[in-house]
Amino acid sequence: MKENRREGYGMSAPQNIVVTILIILFFLGVVLSYYAMLYRQTRANIINNGELNAVEAANQINRHLSTGADAIKLTGYTLDNMIRDKRTQEEIQAYIEDQSFATAIVLASQSNGIYGYINGEYLDGVRWVPDDDYVPTERPWYIEAMARSGKVVVIDPYIDAQTGSIILTFAKTLCDAKSVVAIDISMEELQTLTEEIAGKGNTDMEIVLDHSYQVISHS
Numbered sequence: 001m002k003e004n005r006r007e008g009y010g011m012s013a014p015q016n017i018v019v020t021i022l023i024i025l026f027f028l029g030v031v032l033s034y035y036a037m038l039y040r041q042t043r044a045n046i047i048n049n050g051e052l053n054a055v056e057a058a059n060q061i062n063r064h065l066s067t068g069a070d071a072i073k074l075t076g077y078t079l080d081n082m083i084r085d086k087r088t089q090e091e092i093q094a095y096i097e098d099q100s101f102a103t104a105i106v107l108a109s110q111s112n113g114i115y116g117y118i119n120g121e122y123l124d125g126v127r128w129v130p131d132d133d134y135v136p137t138e139r140p141w142y143i144e145a146m147a148r149s150g151k152v153v154v155i156d157p158y159i160d161a162q163t164g165s166i167i168l169t170f171a172k173t174l175c176d177a178k179s180v181v182a183i184d185i186s187m188e189e190l191q192t193l194t195e196e197i198a199g200k201g202n203t204d205m206e207i208v209l210d211h212s213y214q215v216i217s218h219s
Helices: 002-009 013-084 089-106 140-147 187-199
Strands: 114-118 121-124 153-159 166-173 180-186 207-209 215-218
Touching: 013 089, 013 114, 013 166, 013 180, 089 114, 089 121, 140 153, 140 166, 140 180
Parallel strands: none
Antiparallel strands: 114 121, 114 180, 153 166, 166 180, 207 215
16 A cells, blocks of 8 residues: 555656656756847847947048038138128139148148139139139039038039049038039048058948948948
């Protein structure tokens, strides 16, 4: 009678197998849940780091380009006053030349000077004389500035008529709503900066896109 009672408290072989399988599945579920959580956390960290690196890279590029934008704002402000005061074209030309010289020092030769279409005449800070077929009002810097009057606009890279190289341009309309002042920034400097940012090791690559999402600089 005692032996039968002891045997009644035990589990049969199939029951032992089921329990063992359940225990294995339980721990397997715990392990899979842990690795799923670890994957999500790692993925989130990678994304966050990527976003932070992208923001930092964007800030560095913006700081690099802001010099050109600031130069146009300052030059545009003074030219507005000169136009209102009806200063002569010779005086405006002299001012643009002075600003081109000062800007060249700040930008370390990244720019070929300030220029514009002012009072119906093309003026150039380095006294570049365009070819006879050069029409200022048909150039990208003039057309896009006129399309967004009063604002400093960044014109997507195009071939410069003076140097034949690809440049990035900042332009702004003036107070008479028909004159435009502009400055070019070398794309070579932007390319160098892009490579330097990627070379720091925070990202595998750096890419700069224009308004049309075309690649204009790639590490």
